[in-house]
Amino acid sequence: MISxxxxxxxxxxxxxxxWFWSVILFPFLVTRAIWILVxxxxxxxxxxxxxxxxxxxxxxxxxxIFPLDIFTRWDSKWYLxxxxxxxxxxxxxxxxxxxxxxxxxxxxxxxxxxxxxxxLPDGLYIFLGLLLSNLFFLASAAxxxxxxxxxxxxxxxxxxxxxxxxxxxxxxxxxxxxxxxSLFLFLTLLGFTFAxxxxxxxxxxxxxxxxxxxxxxxxxxxxxxWLYLEKKQWKxxxxxxxxxxxxxxxxxxxLHFYDLYLVSGHPLAFLDAMTAWGGIQPSTYWNPFQNLxxxxxxxxxxxxxxxxxxxxxxxxxxxxxxxxxxGVFALLMILLPLSEGLLVSISRYLLVSFPIFMLIxxxxxxxxWYDFTVAVFFALQIIYFAGWVNYYWIA
Amino acid sequence: MLIKQIxxxxxxxxxxxxxxxxxxxxxxxxxxxxxxxxxxxxRGNYLLAPYILHKIQVRGYFQTRxxxxxxFVRWDSNWYLxxxxxxxxxxxxFNSxxxxxxxxxxxxxxxxxxxxxxxxxxxxxYIAVGLILSNLCFLASAAxxxxxxxxxxxFDESVARRTLGLLFVFxxxxxxxxxxxxSLFFFLALGxxxxxxxxxxxxxxxxxxxxVVTRPPGFVLVIVLGWLYMEKHRWKxxxxxxxxxxxxxxxxxxxLHFYELYRISxxPFAFFEVMTAWFPSQDSVFxxxxxxxxxxxxxxxxxxxxxxxxxxxxxxxxxWKWSVKAYGAFAIIMCVLSLSTGSLLVSISREYVVIFxxxxxxxxxxxxxxxxxxxxxxWFALQVIYFAGWVNGYWIA
Numbered sequence: 001m002i003s004x005x006x007x008x009x010x011x012x013x014x015x016x017x018x019w020f021w022s023v024i025l026f027p028f029l030v031t032r033a034i035w036i037l038v039x040x041x042x043x044x045x046x047x048x049x050x051x052x053x054x055x056x057x058x059x060x061x062x063x064x065i066f067p068l069d070i071f072t073r074w075d076s077k078w079y080l081x082x083x084x085x086x087x088x089x090x091x092x093x094x095x096x097x098x099x100x101x102x103x104x105x106x107x108x109x110x111x112x113x114x115x116x117x118x119x120l121p122d123g124l125y126i127f128l129g130l131l132l133s134n135l136f137f138l139a140s141a142a143x144x145x146x147x148x149x150x151x152x153x154x155x156x157x158x159x160x161x162x163x164x165x166x167x168x169x170x171x172x173x174x175x176x177x178x179x180x181x182s183l184f185l186f187l188t189l190l191g192f193t194f195a196x197x198x199x200x201x202x203x204x205x206x207x208x209x210x211x212x213x214x215x216x217x218x219x220x221x222x223x224x225x226w227l228y229l230e231k232k233q234w235k236x237x238x239x240x241x242x243x244x245x246x247x248x249x250x251x252x253x254x255l256h257f258y259d260l261y262l263v264s265g266h267p268l269a270f271l272d273a274m275t276a277w278g279g280i281q282p283s284t285y286w287n288p289f290q291n292l293x294x295x296x297x298x299x300x301x302x303x304x305x306x307x308x309x310x311x312x313x314x315x316x317x318x319x320x321x322x323x324x325x326x327g328v329f330a331l332l333m334i335l336l337p338l339s340e341g342l343l344v345s346i347s348r349y350l351l352v353s354f355p356i357f358m359l360i361x362x363x364x365x366x367x368x369w370y371d372f373t374v375a376v377f378f379a380l381q382i383i384y385f386a387g388w389v390n391y392y393w394i395a
Numbered sequence: 396m397l398i399k400q401i402x403x404x405x406x407x408x409x410x411x412x413x414x415x416x417x418x419x420x421x422x423x424x425x426x427x428x429x430x431x432x433x434x435x436x437x438r439g440n441y442l443l444a445p446y447i448l449h450k451i452q453v454r455g456y457f458q459t460r461x462x463x464x465x466x467f468v469r470w471d472s473n474w475y476l477x478x479x480x481x482x483x484x485x486x487x488x489f490n491s492x493x494x495x496x497x498x499x500x501x502x503x504x505x506x507x508x509x510x511x512x513x514x515x516x517x518x519x520x521y522i523a524v525g526l527i528l529s530n531l532c533f534l535a536s537a538a539x540x541x542x543x544x545x546x547x548x549x550f551d552e553s554v555a556r557r558t559l560g561l562l563f564v565f566x567x568x569x570x571x572x573x574x575x576x577x578s579l580f581f582f583l584a585l586g587x588x589x590x591x592x593x594x595x596x597x598x599x600x601x602x603x604x605x606x607v608v609t610r611p612p613g614f615v616l617v618i619v620l621g622w623l624y625m626e627k628h629r630w631k632x633x634x635x636x637x638x639x640x641x642x643x644x645x646x647x648x649x650x651l652h653f654y655e656l657y658r659i660s661x662x663p664f665a666f667f668e669v670m671t672a673w674f675p676s677q678d679s680v681f682x683x684x685x686x687x688x689x690x691x692x693x694x695x696x697x698x699x700x701x702x703x704x705x706x707x708x709x710x711x712x713x714x715w716k717w718s719v720k721a722y723g724a725f726a727i728i729m730c731v732l733s734l735s736t737g738s739l740l741v742s743i744s745r746e747y748v749v750i751f752x753x754x755x756x757x758x759x760x761x762x763x764x765x766x767x768x769x770x771x772x773x774w775f776a777l778q779v780i781y782f783a784g785w786v787n788g789y790w791i792a
Contacts, residue, residue: 296439
């Protein structure tokens with residue numbers, strides 16, 4: 001039964017038989033092999049971020065296994081802490097960094113897969129987390145390819161270009177990191193796929209899962225609800241009981257908040273923890289360009305360029321594409337992260353904005369501009385990954 | 396007349412009309428734009444190597460305030476710049492000190508001659524002239540190589556396109572745009588081959604004479620094109636004509652250069668003595684190479700080692716299979732010479748960037764798109780990471 005389903009999934013009319021290999025698996029393997037090569041070179045030859053010398057002296061960040069460890073930096077530590085010790089509250093959540101700001105689905109999935117009733121070494125959790133991340137990314141890529149051709153009617157080459165751009169996007173390595181980005185993309189794409197097929201129960205399940213994957217999970221839920229109403233032509237009389245499946249998402253979110261309340265005694269512990277992390281600062285609104293004051297070229301300036309590009313593309317989607325839910329999703333995926341603190345981690349937030357990749361894949365026909373974009377994205381990816389491995393802040 | 400010549404040069408039978416833009420100019424501009432982007436990013440965000448840290452911290456640049464130019468000036472560029480500014484200078488002790496006598500004169504002299512107005516000009520001016528020269532020589536070389544592959548060697552245009560693609564993304568390819576003589580040497584080598592294949596031995600002799608005073612491996616051209624001359628004359632002494640005398644230009648030019656060094660230093664073999672000082676303890680070359688490879692870290696030497704295996708294998712294949720043996724002879728001698736001078740595995744990627752027959756062979760053999768794209772991606776990634784290191788003062792090649 002499953003093999004029949006998967007056969008059906010991979011057989012997309014008017015696509016090459018080996019599309020999964022040529023469009024997804026081959027570039028996936030090549031980029032990952034290159035990242036490992038770059039990591040071995042950059043880690044051993046270039047000086048690391050001096051603020052993180054203790055990890056350099058220690059020789060690793062979270063695990064001794066170098067090819068795995070290079071995919072764990074920054075927030076990975078907080079997700080691992082959720083796996084190892086669960087959520088932990090401190091006296092003053094608003095001023096002390098805590099893992100309460102991070103959402104549970106990814107670490108809980110890693111823990112559930114790796115759970116054998118005993119305390120497992122970090123390396124095993126990392127391995128399972130990375131395995132999940134990579135599998136979710138491969139599944140996401142296949143879903144996106146299928147969605148573009150089967151559901152949206154794009155040509156095969158357009159889907160091919162969109163996926164190439166996604167794979168070489170500067171921060172695409174987060175899809176293979178100990179981060180929940182690939183799970184988020186997978187659930188979002190699956191939600192959209194089910195929604196386009198009118199399978200609202202499954203859409204509701206995806207929405208409920210994505211909302212506890214990342215704080216921005218509320219955006220795909222909103223966009224999917226928008227898509228529901230679009231499909232019902234915005235007429236109240238067309239709405240059926242299937243809309244109730246959308247209630248799953250807020251219920252699951254409230255359950256998570258209740259869990260945090262049990263741990264911390266604060267019903268809105270998540271928002272308090274976000275404050276400690278620097279999110280939602282009033283000063284952002286008074287001085288929205290504070291991160292652009294640096295003299296040199298830095299991630300914030302590159303993020304600004306990407307933000308402008310994605311913003312324009314989002315408006316175009318809203319204006320031109322018949323299904324507005326894509327534009328709504330893309331636009332909110334820019335505006336919400338922007339409102340949390342200008343241009344911090346923005347490229348990582350933009351990474352999962354799949355409608356933009358579809359649009360760029362559609363508009364950038366094969367030729368010089370497409371080649372140029374792929375080359376620039378890939379070069380930035382390499383230099384970002386070298387920085388990431390050496391503990392520099394990227395996204 | 397000149398325009399007609401250029402038009403004739405660009406009109407390659409069987410090639411697309413816009414080949415110059417598609418295969419030469421476009422990838423040239425894309426790679427250079429990317430290098431500028433990378434340079435601006437890494438110099439402000441990642442730590443500089445100790446070699447460059449002090450200079451950059453104190454005055455904000457390495458040799459010129461103009462950052463887009465300054466990023467192409469590192470390591471040996473200083474020695475070429477010193478030849479331009481002060482001419483050759485003999486060291487007090489030939490055995491212990493590095494000196495600019497280890498570097499050949501054509502590139503710095505050309506830069507100086509173009510930039511010479513009778514006054515002492517600022518570094519930035521010479522650097523700008525040098526970089527323009529490097530880039531123009533590389534563009535001309537790329538066009539010559541394309542033409543050579545399609546017209547003289549008789550390959551498909553797709554082979555030429557792939558060859559140039561690989562050349563552009565080769566890890567050390569940024570040396571073609573640096574304040575280094577690699578692109579001038581490449582241009583002269585390709586010019587010499589092109590003329591030799593057309594039996595224009597006078598111009599071949601001129602190119603060789605210039606190449607031998609551009610970089611130390613210049614004399615390899617004299618050997619392999621001498622070989623080609625003999626191949627073309629079926630190795631029969633009675634078929635040799637007076638045209639063979641043009642080969643004498645190269646040793647004359649080299650001797651003139653050595654004579655100049657002798658006048659300055661009083662040592663007839665000043666160049667060789669200085670080279671010894673650059674690479675002391677020659678007898679421990681193998682020992683040091685073993686140390687480089689034994690080091691648990693992945694470093695340029697290990698990547699160079701992989702390149703050596705690839706290039707030597709390809710060179711042997713070319714020697715064995717290609718009908719014009721001069722290509723294989725050039726490739727194998729360049730490979731071995733780079734290994735035998737100085738220290739094994741030092742600067743290999745830079746030395747190998749000019750071994751064009753290997754690029755042609757790879758362009759010919761890598762017909763499978765996936766293999767070609769994989770190699771392109773790996774080389775381009777290495778180029779990006781190497782260039783980032785180069786800009787921040789790390790040793791690359």
